[in-house]
Amino acid sequence: MKQLRNDFPFLHQRVDTKEIIYFDNSATTQKPQQVIDAIAHYYSYDNAPIHRSVYAAAEKTTQLYEQARARVAQFINAKPHEIIFTKGTTESINAVATAWATHTLKPDDEIVITELEHHSNLVPWQQVCKATGAKLTYIPITDEGTLILDNLHEIITNKTKLVAVSHVSNALGTHVDIARIIEAAHAVNALCLIDAAQSAPHQTIDVARLKPDFLVFGGHKMLAPTGIGVLYIAEHLHEIMQPYQFGGGMVFEVDKYVSTWLKAPQKFEAGTPPIAQAVGFKAALDYLSTHVDFDELQRHEAQLCAHLIDGLQSIAQVRLLGPLTQLKKNGHLVSFTIDGLHAHDVATYLGQQGVYMRAGHYCAQPLAKRLGLEASVRASFYCYNLLEEIDQLIILIEKLCSVPLF
Numbered sequence: 102m103k104q105l106r107n108d109f110p111f112l113h114q115r116v117d118t119k120e121i122i123y124f125d126n127s128a129t130t131q132k133p134q135q136v137i138d139a140i141a142h143y144y145s146y147d148n149a150p151i152h153r154s155v156y157a158a159a160e161k162t163t164q165l166y167e168q169a170r171a172r173v174a175q176f177i178n179a180k181p182h183e184i185i186f187t188k189g190t191t192e193s194i195n196a197v198a199t200a201w202a203t204h205t206l207k208p209d210d211e212i213v214i215t216e217l218e219h220h221s222n223l224v225p226w227q228q229v230c231k232a233t234g235a236k237l238t239y240i241p242i243t244d245e246g247t248l249i250l251d252n253l254h255e256i257i258t259n260k261t262k263l264v265a266v267s268h269v270s271n272a273l274g275t276h277v278d279i280a281r282i283i284e285a286a287h288a289v290n291a292l293c294l295i296d297a298a299q300s301a302p303h304q305t306i307d308v309a310r311l312k313p314d315f316l317v318f319g320g321h322k323m324l325a326p327t328g329i330g331v332l333y334i335a336e337h338l339h340e341i342m343q344p345y346q347f348g349g350g351m352v353f354e355v356d357k358y359v360s361t362w363l364k365a366p367q368k369f370e371a372g373t374p375p376i377a378q379a380v381g382f383k384a385a386l387d388y389l390s391t392h393v394d395f396d397e398l399q400r401h402e403a404q405l406c407a408h409l410i411d412g413l414q415s416i417a418q419v420r421l422l423g424p425l426t427q428l429k430k431n432g433h434l435v436s437f438t439i440d441g442l443h444a445h446d447v448a449t450y451l452g453q454q455g456v457y458m459r460a461g462h463y464c465a466q467p468l469a470k471r472l473g474l475e476a477s478v479r480a481s482f483y484c485y486n487l488l489e490e491i492d493q494l495i496i497l498i499e500k501l502c503s504v505p506l507f
């Protein structure tokens with residue numbers, strides 16, 4: 102993984118004399134030069150509208166955009182027309198909330214989520230419940246942050262119309278058994294949405310095998326630019342689901358008072374789409390498939406987690422969060438608190454030393470409240486992080502705990 106670092110200009114910047122240590126990959130990853138070049142090349146030589154104009158450049162750009170869609174489809178083993186480009190995970194979830202749930206749910210129907218969710222997979226469902234009279238129910242977690250699935254059949258019932266769960270928690274790193282959840286949802290004829298924002302960048306996902314109804318993730322957490330995300334909609338829902346935005350690009354025919362829609366994916370992509378971002382996304386996926394083996398990546402990230410957990414466990418003031426045994430096996434992030442120090446002060450101190458980490462509730466306030474926490478600090482890893490960077494972090498935390506600065 103060390104040689105990859107040459108491709109990432111961001112990582113070679115220095116704070117004082119030391120290279121930056123970037124441990125905020127669950128928020129967004131750095132971009133390799135190949136992705137930056139692909140976007141610059143697109144704007145320099147290929148920039149044109151897609152799907153409408155007939156001149157050569159526009160036809161080429163349409164091809165580039167559709168190649169990106171096909172590449173994403175291949176990445177999760179979907180059909181190209183099941184891939185809708187959005188601006189990110191959040192927009193993808195909101196699309197399902199407006200285009201499917203708000204039109205479909207009735208009072209007394211239930212939406213099931215978990216106590217682990219990111220606000221993006223929680224607030225849209227609160228809004229759906231407000232609009233339709235449906236009820237939001239939760240799969241609870243243990244104090245360690247794993248789902249309690251013993252009485253799943255009492256939570257996912259005939260009233261359930263949608264189950265929406267994160268594949269991997271962005272706050273604790275918990276891996277969720279989505280195959281079991283999808284099966285439980287389908288057993289009562291409910292649909293299932295998987296928030297793969299924290300899993301798609303780190304592990305292989307096969308929608309043809311898992312059969313979720315919706316699966317969502319973003320490009321920017323996996324080396325691609327911001328402003329592009331994926332909404333996978335299983336083919337059987339393409340007719341039932343309404344468009345969620347209206348305008349050019351998604352219509353078949355428009356009369357003065359009524360309009361009809363194109364088929365998916367165009368039906369769900371109104372307006373000029375994120376073309377340069379799609380080109381960058383394809384470059385990121387090409388980069389990952391050339392340089393990163395996902396099994397090796399998972400082993401590497403788990404090794405970084407294990408090293409950090411072992412190092413921090415010997416510091417009395419540190420309280421580690423999450424399912425530590427699982428994180429040592431397949432995690433990509435570690436969250437913790439330090440007695441007597443506010444998480445923001447810890448992250449500020451580390452940032453001054455060139456170690457970039459996130460502090461707060463990571464857009465999962467109900468989870469923080471469930472764990473009795475105001476805030477914690479999170480180190481999250483990707484393919485370019487190194488064991489020696491973990492050593493430096495441990496040394497800084499030891500220093501912080503032995504001579505309290507605050």
Ligand SMILES: Cc1ncc(COP(=O)(O)O)c(C=O)c1O
Pocket residue numbers: 127128189190191192219221222267269270271296298299319
């Ligand atoms: C689990 C999870 N879901 C949803 C999101 C929202 O992603 P975005 O802000 O890119 O739309 C994130 C981002 O951190 C996440 O970690």
